[in-house]
Amino acid sequence: MPRPGLRGKPSKIVKTPGGKHILRKVDKKRGKDKCAICKGYLNGTYHGVGGLSKSSRRPKRPYGGYICSRCLQNLLEKAILSKI
Numbered sequence: 001m002p003r004p005g006l007r008g009k010p011s012k013i014v015k016t017p018g019g020k021h022i023l024r025k026v027d028k029k030r031g032k033d034k035c036a037i038c039k040g041y042l043n044g045t046y047h048g049v050g051g052l053s054k055s056s057r058r059p060k061r062p063y064g065g066y067i068c069s070r071c072l073q074n075l076l077e078k079a080i081l082s083k084i
């Protein structure tokens with residue numbers, strides 16, 4: 001078990017302006033978002049650390065950031081064709 005101070009966020013050795021090497025904690029980067037249907041990686045989604053609002057991290061279309069554009073297109077085509 002690591003020391004309590006080293007638990008939690010991952011750490012990184014950083015060189016300071018004074019020339020010292022210190023251990024600094026960094027935020028964990030999220031994994032890439034995946035499509036709920038085909039499980040492929042989603043385009044146009046931000047998976048970095050902070051910096052952007054939730055609405056600007058994903059595409060602005062119905063189910064943007066949840067379903068990929070190809071799966072959404074297939075679903076819409078099926079819905080339209082079933083009404084005819």
Ligand SMILES: [Zn+2]
Nearest residue numbers: 035038068071
């Ligand atoms: Zn998909």
